[in-house]
Amino acid sequence: MKDELHQYLRIARENMLWKLDGLSEYEKRRPMTPTGTNLLGLVKHLAIVEYGYFGLTFGREFPARFAELEAEGMARLNSDMWATAEESSESIVALYRNAWEHADETIAANDLDTVGRVLHWPVEKQEVTLHRVLVQMIAETNRHAGHADIVRELIDQSVGMRLGNENMADGDAAWWAAYRAELETVAREAD
Secondary structure, three states: OHHHHHHHHHHHHHHHHHOOOOOOHHHHHOOOOOOOOOHHHHHHHHHHHHHHHHOHHHOOOOOHHHHHHHHHHOOOOOHHHOOOOOOOHHHHHHHHHHHHHHHHHHHHHOOOOOEEEOOOOOHHHOEEEHHHHHHHHHHHHHHHHHHHHHHHHHHHOOOOOEOOEOOOOOOOHHHHHHHHHHHHHHHHHHO
8 A cells, every 4th residue: 555655645646747848947937827826836735735744844954955945945934836947947847856766765664554753733632554645645635736736727837647647638720719718608698
């Protein structure tokens, strides 16, 4: 079961990074919602979350790069949700991949029933198993992959899970325009 859960996490991670492919620095960082949601920020957030859930929770030290980020940049509210001008896309992707390695080491070294502690959760819920943390990270990563799907579509109309497995209806631009128009009509009629 651990291998299966780990595989779902790996797939979700790769799906997140695919959303950055072929975009300019601006497009990766561009706030696309009123709350500032942007692709590179989602990746940075997930890197930090993985370090926390698979590091702190199980008493593992952070690699130097994360400790530096935490000390210098995390004091600002919501700073995990966007990349500064000094943080390159490459450095954020590398941070995420390093978080994967750190998490993967925790996953490999522990059984699903290994107990850890999530210090920022309510006291009565802090004690968790690796199984619980894996499920949490799969849900968290897929949740943000859904955000990334929408943000990427808004940027350049690219859609789907990943290249070669878009998981979308087979329709050309005209079909999608007609489909959207039909949905708009239905929405207006229902109002």
